[in-house]
Amino acid sequence: MQFTGAHILSIDQFSQDDVEHLFQVADAMEPFARRALRTRVLDGAILSNLFFEPSTRTRVSFGCAFNLLGGHVRETTEIKASSISKGESLYDTARVISGYSDIIAMRHPVAGSVEEFARASRVPVINAGDGPAEHPSQALLDLYTIRKELRIDGPLEKLRIAMVGDLKHGRTVHSLGKLLCLYRNIHFTLVSPRELAMPAYIVDLLRSKGHTVSETDSMEAGLHNCDTVYLTRIQEERFVNQAEADLYRGRFRLNQAIYTQHCKPNTVIMHPLPRDSRAEANELDNDLNQHPSLAIFRQTDNGVLVRMALFALTLGVADQVARHVEEVPWYTAKRFRNPPPL
């Protein structure tokens, strides 16, 4: 892929080389994210954060990544509050907003809408999630995290990953599955209620690429011998009604006792967040918060690196970052310290 000027809409755009290239750039962003240094390479550039569906974490992550490169961020978060409610088409919104911006990160509840928007945009568009469809930067940060946690240098192979929960609606597991197709000899264990199973087209895709897939509705069985367990929330906002979602909430729960009994030591624990910590759900228990293999907050930290890399590459400044470097004069000592006890 030619990154410069590209829209980042789907994991399908990425070759293995593209991923390796992106991750090298993400590695180079680390001193800026942990505040050893600061850079002004995008000083004066404007990101439009266009969120037609709420997402604090993803929105702030994109905004922060752009600020870390020196740029300005203009945000729109109110869908009803916007011209859309006056009958404006995505085409018009894209033509207009792209005249105000150097790059756009966009989330929308409708699958395909970000691509439709991007076709009319005059600046690169990064898909920050289009309903149940794609969320490419999430899949990339997940893979980046897996490799960092497992200390894999270069392409990963022979990974054993368990995906647990609402595999039907969870776009992060769809995208991560597709992204892992770029690599070899991966074993997927898919743990879900039968009704929330991974869509067949994705299972078929994984198998067609030579990976092995086993499906189960027993979490304990699924955890056996995996390197990484990737938990997900029941995506209640994608269900027709709350009552149906309630049937599944709390079905699978990982906690300290189950981890100790069923996982091999150092199994990496991941979750795309937010995790549902209410008693009736609690798919990932707080009693694991201090566990060294709990990678969920390193995941969100890595998200900043990956998004900085996407901005730097699509705006063509990845090789210029070092030319705009300065010292950080302010206090940063606790930034990446270990979590305090609850």
Place this chain on the structure above:
Amino acid sequence: MQFTGAHILSIDQFSQDDVEHLFQVADAMEPFARRALRTRVLDGAILSNLFFEPSTRTRVSFGCAFNLLGGHVRETTEIKASSISKGESLYDTARVISGYSDIIAMRHPVAGSVEEFARASRVPVINAGDGPAEHPSQALLDLYTIRKELRIDGPLEKLRIAMVGDLKHGRTVHSLGKLLCLYRNIHFTLVSPRELAMPAYIVDLLRSKGHTVSETDSMEAGLHNCDTVYLTRIQEERFVNQAEADLYRGRFRLNQAIYTQHCKPNTVIMHPLPRDSRAEANELDNDLNQHPSLAIFRQTDNGVLVRMALFALTLGVADQVARHVEEVPWYTAKRFRNPPPL
């Protein structure tokens, strides 16, 4: 007008010389808006974008214009979420917010409220729309666009303009009409349902300045021989109820076939946006999206230039912009390319 330190509240403040001066400054902003260069002249300055009524386009345009000059933007978009709902007066809000800001752009649903606010403000206030009353930067960008599209250098004369749609509620046509009074020998064709006609005081004003005005409820007749057609949306939010607005939506529609049959070649097509592209309205059809005379997105692009000029002039830095110029290191190639096919 002495621009430096002035509030920009109404088109009535502008003389012909003021407009010419503003447009020269706007011209000088073009390299920054299209990213040939960047400037830091307002680095460290703070714009408060105070929107008591939603408007994605106008809000982002003001914010982007300020960022392009190097400044910070602080936004308030939630009217219910604000102190106003606790009984705070506009006077108090103005005293407080003007202590936090170097300049304020404000939109409010009530006519006259921005002026009331400005009287108490300690920093310049730009009216970004006060209900049905004024929206001076829109009128200025419209006039700037007309001149650019018609390649007029210097004061315009003998323009033939058709205004179409909800001329009763559309503040953009009111303001543009008043602004055009500064020039000579203009022919206005006002196309609207009789019930949504241009207010009599504006028609009288136009005539008193020596312009000719014809009114009709036939769009086809109105399009005849004009240089510019300015379409508007039925302003449904200004109607007492939706049913009444629905009576008029879709009454006038410009599309490729009607344009070809009734307009002379190169008639400039304008619209203040958002255009209502829903089937029941569709006042400006998407089949004209690739038409070279469709100026609606050049209009919004020009809005950034005009707002940059307003900021630079009211903050007294118009002649200092060039002293803070730097290269743009990032990718900008597609920024102003032609629109892609739908």
Place this chain on the structure above:
Amino acid sequence: MQFTGAHILSIDQFSQDDVEHLFQVADAMEPFARRALRTRVLDGAILSNLFFEPSTRTRVSFGCAFNLLGGHVRETTEIKASSISKGESLYDTARVISGYSDIIAMRHPVAGSVEEFARASRVPVINAGDGPAEHPSQALLDLYTIRKELRIDGPLEKLRIAMVGDLKHGRTVHSLGKLLCLYRNIHFTLVSPRELAMPAYIVDLLRSKGHTVSETDSMEAGLHNCDTVYLTRIQEERFVNQAEADLYRGRFRLNQAIYTQHCKPNTVIMHPLPRDSRAEANELDNDLNQHPSLAIFRQTDNGVLVRMALFALTLGVADQVARHVEEVPWYTAKRFRNPPPL
């Protein structure tokens, strides 16, 4: 207190020396806030403004203070729009957002929630109000204002202050009372309806520190001979129902006539804002807007100085501000001019 790296959660953290130190730094911020100079000491730093309860004034004040030091601001204002509504714990939100930020200002409707959040945060957290509990920067700016208005250099003593209104729910009077405990020989006159009296534990605290306290439900009596009158709004959002709040609105009202009759000359008039200017409340009448002793807008101006000082101290750059100073090229003449007549 060691300011660098500290969370600022409560007035209880402050010794008299801490307050004196903070106020010296606040004094040094004045040239930047009134735009004689600008500084870039926090250029590249990121403040997360995390407001789980609306507050235009406090939110913009924190954001502006950070911009004045050169930093970026990322905002989250939509509580329902956030991960919280998907069951995310404060612990998770804190772990995630602190990975995106150099410092966080947080408001939340629930007492104690900011402290809970801060325990999990990897960067300093400033409490911008947690429900009925604490709002330390407000108490600090109030004390800073009292001293400036009364032209007191160094620790204040023998102050006579009247607090008026909803002393039960008003956290600003609670915090200010506690903060004044650091000083000596203060006389408090507490004016409220009996049902909205200052909580007994605060009255006991004041007395235990050697201060004198008198309580009354007559405002006229309470105003007698005080140096400062601190008015408050009926905090209707803290009442069980609107009807109960309505019982008390409008009970105490200060206006020009009452001031002239009952206050000694130069009595400083303060209010934490917003003041409720609706006819049925109007606790502080607009006929005092031009009175030289009306300090309410100098209070909000001072809030910027105090918040700049808190940022500079917690981020450890208070002694580096002067190293990043530049001229201000834009118009600032009206910024601190006297209020115009209504």
